[in-house]
Amino acid sequence: MVRVYQAAGAALALLWATAAQADLLIKNVTLYDGTGAPAKAGAFVLVKGDKIAQVSSSAIAAKGAKVIDGTGKYLMPGIMESHIHLPGGQTGNVNNPTERKLIIDKPTGLKYLHGYLYVGVTAVYDSGNNNDYIFAMRADEQAGRIQSPRIFAGGGVITVPNGYAAGPAALKVQNWEQAKAELDHRFTYKPDMIKMTLDRQGVMFQPTVPALSQEMFAKVVKYISDNGYRTTVHITAEQDAETTINAGITALAHPVWRSIANDNFIKLAAEKKIPIATTLAYFGNIARVADDPSFFDEPLFKEVVDADELDRGKTVDRKRYIDTGMSPFMKMLAPHAMKNVKRLHDAGAVLTLGTDRTLPPMVHQELELLAQSGISAFDCIKIATLNGAIYVGHEKDFGSVEVGKWADLLLLNADPAADVKNFRTIAAVIKGGKQIDRSKLDLPVNRKKG
Ligand SMILES: [Zn+2]
Numbered sequence: 001m002v003r004v005y006q007a008a009g010a011a012l013a014l015l016w017a018t019a020a021q022a023d024l025l026i027k028n029v030t031l032y033d034g035t036g037a038p039a040k041a042g043a044f045v046l047v048k049g050d051k052i053a054q055v056s057s058s059a060i061a062a063k064g065a066k067v068i069d070g071t072g073k074y075l076m077p078g079i080m081e082s083h084i085h086l087p088g089g090q091t092g093n094v095n096n097p098t099e100r101k102l103i104i105d106k107p108t109g110l111k112y113l114h115g116y117l118y119v120g121v122t123a124v125y126d127s128g129n130n131n132d133y134i135f136a137m138r139a140d141e142q143a144g145r146i147q148s149p150r151i152f153a154g155g156g157v158i159t160v161p162n163g164y165a166a167g168p169a170a171l172k173v174q175n176w177e178q179a180k181a182e183l184d185h186r187f188t189y190k191p192d193m194i195k196m197t198l199d200r201q202g203v204m205f206q207p208t209v210p211a212l213s214q215e216m217f218a219k220v221v222k223y224i225s226d227n228g229y230r231t232t233v234h235i236t237a238e239q240d241a242e243t244t245i246n247a248g249i250t251a252l253a254h255p256v257w258r259s260i261a262n263d264n265f266i267k268l269a270a271e272k273k274i275p276i277a278t279t280l281a282y283f284g285n286i287a288r289v290a291d292d293p294s295f296f297d298e299p300l301f302k303e304v305v306d307a308d309e310l311d312r313g314k315t316v317d318r319k320r321y322i323d324t325g326m327s328p329f330m331k332m333l334a335p336h337a338m339k340n341v342k343r344l345h346d347a348g349a350v351l352t353l354g355t356d357r358t359l360p361p362m363v364h365q366e367l368e369l370l371a372q373s374g375i376s377a378f379d380c381i382k383i384a385t386l387n388g389a390i391y392v393g394h395e396k397d398f399g400s401v402e403v404g405k406w407a408d409l410l411l412l413n414a415d416p417a418a419d420v421k422n423f424r425t426i427a428a429v430i431k432g433g434k435q436i437d438r439s440k441l442d443l444p445v446n447r448k449k450g
Pocket of ligand 1: 083085127128253356
């Protein structure tokens with residue numbers, strides 16, 4: 001079954017690569033370009049090859065182009081999910097690093113990637129994974145061998161032995177010589193952004209764990225940036241977040257959420273324009289699932305997520321979150337994260353949509369939590385698009401509907417600025433100028449039809 005599917009995928013990829021691609025014209029659409037500019041009604045967008053060639057408020061003549069009539073519809077950039085961990089690179093209990101084992105299971109990862117395309121995501125950043133798995137998936141995407149959002153990845157996170165997230169994929173710093181040698185090896189993969197951790201709290205209620213010293217943290221960050229690579233960091237506490245910003249970190253993989261942040265921190269993060277992945281779905285979801293797992297029954301979850309995985313979410317995972325105290329813990333702290341995110345936004349910080357949940361529909365839950373925190377649906381458009389491109393340093397390549405950028409687009413039936421729920425009303429997903437045939441993706445919704 002799996003082999004047949006892969007063979008078919010390879011044949012399709014070959015067709016895509018060789019067939020000359022017609023221009024694509026989206027006409028008479030209401031455009032949100034992702035830059036924060038107001039809506040433009042009656043817009044025309046011409047795509048040539050994989051790039052946006054023209055954006056106009058009057059008709060564009062495009063002979064021979066494939067035309068999508070955007071009348072009554074809304075066009076925005078495709079969504080960028082800036083904090084995932086693609087399944088298929090490791091097995092075992094996610095909350096017990098010592099039980100984790102490295103694997104390379106591409107078909108599993110592919111299901112999730114198809115799910116992301118289906119829900120409107122055209123780019124993802126993998127925030128920590130098995131090097132040999134995630135960089136191979138990235139290579140497959142870049143070569144057109146798989147149908148997938150654009151993949152940006154960092155490989156294994158940097159921590160210390162027995163530290164936070166010190167699983168088999170992690171780079172566990174013991175001393176500078178060893179760290180430097182492993183970093184030099186990591187650079188051979190050309191990572192898009194390397195993730196570090198600075199957290200002594202262990203996983204939830206486990207005892208405190210060792211972490212990199214401030215000196216070693218700063219030394220590692222400097223070595224990575226001196227070599228031309230970006231960094232992001234897992235933090236939970238304000239003091240650690242400040243330490244990492246002062247050490248020259250590029251981005252934060254979470255907002256501060258163990259406490260209501262100090263005004264000084266909010267100001268620092270905003271002034272330095274550090275992109276921050278919001279990950280409200282991570283906190284909010286673990287908090288909510290104890291009382292109300294009904295979101296697993298929403299159409300989008302059923303369309304995209306395998307029934308057994310939904311079932312596990314409602315039973316085994318839910319029980320574990322309750323039994324370990326994670327749900328009540330998150331119930332207490334999730335409001336802090338929401339409040340901090342809203343204050344960061346108001347101060348002018350660069351927020352980027354990220355969930356840290358790696359279930360594609362969670363992207364839409366993240367949008368709802370951002371809205372609940374008080375951020376307007378209009379502002380969520382930029383948070384979900386251009387800011388994500390900024391997160392990985394590719395804002396010149398994608399993230400907005402502007403001439404010269406990759407044509408990664410989302411066509412919606414209802415106005416996303418009126419209500420974040422409208423991000424779900426997907427009429428078309430376009431990546432690199434090609435419309436994704438959502439009915440052909442390998443997902444539960446399409447298998448049922450079979
Ligand atoms: Zn994460």
